[in-house]
Amino acid sequence: MDISSIFYAIITMGVLGFVFSAGLSIASKKLSVKEDPRITKIIDLLPGANCGACGYAGCAAMAEALVSGKAEPANCPVANSENLSKIAEILGLEVTEKERKVAVVLCQGDTNNQKKKAEYLGVQTCLAAHLVGGGPRACNWGCIGYGDCIRACPFDAIHMSENGLPVVDREKCTGCGKCVEACPRNIIELHPISRHVFVLCKNRDNPKLARSVCKTACISCGICERATGGKGFKVINNLAEVDYDLYTKEPVLPTDKCPTKCIVIVGNPGET
Amino acid sequence: MSNTARMIIVLTIAAILSGAILSVYNFYTYPKIQAHRQTELEKAIFEVIPDAEEYKKLELGEKVYYVGCTKKEKELGVAFLAEGNGFQGKISILVGMNMDMDTILAIKILEQVETPGLGTKIVDDPSNPEDRKWFTNQFKGLRALPEITYVKNEKPSKPGQIQAITGATISSRSVVEILNNAIKENREIFLKR
Amino acid sequence: MSSFKTSLAHEFTKGLWKENPVLRMLLGLCPTLAVTNSAVNGLSMGLAVIFTLTCSSTLISLIRNIVPKQVRIPTFIIVIATFVTVADRTLAAFFPTISKALGPYVPLIVVNCIILGRQEAFASKNPVHRAIIDALGMSIGFTLTLTILGMFRELLGAGSIFNLPIMPESFDTWLVMILPPGAFLALGLMIGIANWINSKLGIKS
Missing domain, CATH: 1.10.15.40 (Electron transport complex subunit B, putative Fe-S cluster)
Known part of the structure; x- marks a missing residue:
């Protein structure tokens, strides 16, 4: 072990480094891929x-x-x-500003509102439960509550409430649509952020059946349709639907008289 | 500067710096590592020459011998290094023999990089909990002449015979070959001293 | 540059559990299996990796804008290999018993995919303070995993933890646990437990 060994080390490494980097530079020229x-x-x-x-x-x-x-x-x-x-x-393009869209969960059927129909012991995902028998909750159109949408979100923008209903964080939500895809019952939809009035139900069963499975189900009574004079709210196939082209009184509820309170204002006016 | 020049400069400088740092650090740690090796060697000498209390270093040409003796200078045995290739790398053994160099007193394997769990059984065999060092213990008092031989899957029946480790025949065989070669070579040099 | 930045705390904690290199990303399994036959060995390997990963990530993050991308890999390897050699020589000089116990696995840290993986995926694309935190999180996660695995295997295979006898005299040690098959069994069990815990917490595996 003497000083000369340090010189040998430096020279050997230096030569190796030089040779390999020269080799790489030649290779990178000969094998280069033209990329824009x-x-x-x-x-x-x-x-x-x-x-x-x-x-x-x-x-x-x-x-x-x-x-x-x-x-x-x-x-x-x-x-x-x-x-x-x-x-x-x-x-070299012009910028077109599109309005931001966010996800909305069109159901209020958490464990308080929906009846429980069974003890579900299968694979604890919404998709599996939906395929087999619909999971533990009574409504066949509503939220199953096992969180497939929560797991799908890459932005941490949707979380499960205490009672088993997903809640969207409208500030974090980017409108990527992964939760929309993940939900096997298509309960989640993307809507522009300026929309605030929604019918939070997807149940199309007859009123008696709908009412028997969930407290906040739409029972297609038609009060909202009458309150807007047929313009804005229509009951189609046992479910109230909003016509956003016509209903421009946002963010005001069409009526206080919805018996099951399934029409709800979501988010705050003036959000962007 | 052009990309090529930058590539060459960065890599060459990185290599040079690495070489410089490592060789300087090695300069600093090498003596300590050698000191450790020396301490281990000394400890091993007293293990392979039982009852020795002191040792004398004897250099004959390039070969080094350690003669172990009692405090009263009575020579008990001689130890020397035997090295060779095992299954996966170098095996380094310290051999202790009687002064006539025809019987092994004991051996100690100092360095090996054999397959863990198989070849490493030559130093420690956990599957034989009563006597984990049974392989090297076989060499205690073993007759080394005319040569050491080994058998597989049976107990040794002749003098100078040991049993190889099941599943680690090559490592076992390497130890035997290393010992035979070293003993033959060193006998000539040491006995003519 | 992504437009959603995670907090520094998240960068650290992700290496401990959510993106634990051994249990979740299944990286660096070779040294994990080899050196966890005792708690001390597992811990020592972990400490060596903490040193190597943190130093390498720091240096590589500092030079990330100087290194042309065609020589990225050789340069990173030179940096990593230099630190590993320093660690290896330090162990041999100051802790010879541990150096012998870890054997050839210390030089093998150079090709431990955790190290090169973090440089490629993170340190070469992030500022120094983030790179250091990420390196610390990952390597500490690695160390904790190896230490726990080593403790488990040592307890069953030798009746002790960190060489302190724990099991009663009458306990017949499960020798297989300190041999290679036991390594696979123990690691598989640990990964299984981690997956089970995650499924309860709702984190996808």
Whole structure:
């Protein structure tokens, strides 16, 4: 062990480093793949969540689609508007501001409101329960409560309430649609954030049956339809539905007289 | 600067720095590591020459011998290193023999990198809880001439014979070969001293 | 640069459980199986990994903008290998018994996928303070897992924990637990328990 061994080490490593890096630089020239430099810039501007809401297999695929013109920046519901305009600038496009959409859970059937019909001992996911017999709760249209939507959310924007009903955090929700896909009963829908009045029920059974399974089920009594003069609320197939083109009195309830209180104001006016 | 130049500079500098740091650190730790080896060696000498209380180092050419003796300078045995290849790497054994070098007093395996759980049974066999060091214990008082041999799956029947470890024949065989080669070589040198 | 930043606390805690490198990401299983035959060995390997991962992540995060992407991998490996060699020589010089016990597995930390994985996935793309926290979280998670696994195997296979006899004299030790098959059994059990706990907590596996 003497000083010369330090020199040998430095020289050996230096030569190795030089030889390999020279080799790599030659290889990278000979084997280079031409990639549009805009793609890397755009990937950096996209949120990096790889949620698939745009319809592409992740942010990298979306960047390629944007550059080749197959997609437009507004297809990404998650990116904030600052990054969207930067992306549009890179692509030489005009920025179109689309209104933000958020998820809404159209059911109030938690364990307090829905009757329990059975002790369910199967796989504890909504999908499994839905396929087998509908899970422990009585309504066949309503929330099962095992949280498939909670697990699907990449943004931590939906949580289970104490009584087994999912609650959307409208600030965190990016409208990616994963919870919409996850719900086997299509109870969750995406709506523009300026909408606040919703019929929180999906039950289309006859009124007697609906009432017998859940306290807050829509019993298609028609009071809301009459209160809006047929414009705005209509009862179709045993369920009240909002016609958002016609019902412009948001965020006011059409009437206080809904007997089961299934029409609800969701969120705060003035949210963005 | 061009990407190529940057690649070459960064990697070369990284390599040089690594080489420099490591060789300096090695400079600092090497003596300590050698000291440990020495202490282990000394401890091993007293293990392979039972009853020895002191030892004398004897260098004959390139070979080193450790003659163990009592406090009254009575020579009890001689120890030397036997090295060779095992199944997976170098095996280093300290051999203690009587002064005539025809019988092994004891051996101690100092270094080995055999397959854990199989080849490592040459130093520690947990599947034989009463005598985990049974393999090396076989060599205590073993007749080394004309050579050591081994048998598999049966108890040894002749003098100078030991039993190989089931499932670790190559490691066992390597130990025997290393010992035979070393004993033959060192006999000539030591006995002519 | 993603536009949703997780908090620093989250970066640390994720390595402890939600993204535990051994139990959830199933990385670095080779040293895990090999050195958990006793609690001390598991802990020592963990400490070596804490040192290596933290130092490597710090340095690589600091130089992340200087290194051209074509020589990224060799440069990272040089950094990691340098720290591992320092750790290995330090153990050999100052803790020779542990160095012997861990044997060839300390140099093998260079190719432990946890280390290179965190550099590629995180340290090379994040500022220093985040890289350090991530490295600490991951390596401490690794260490805790290995120590617990080592304690479990040592308890059943040798009747002790950290060389202190725990089991009564009459306990017939389960030798297999300190041998390779026991390693697989114990690790499999631990991963199973982790998955069960997570399914109760509602975290997808």
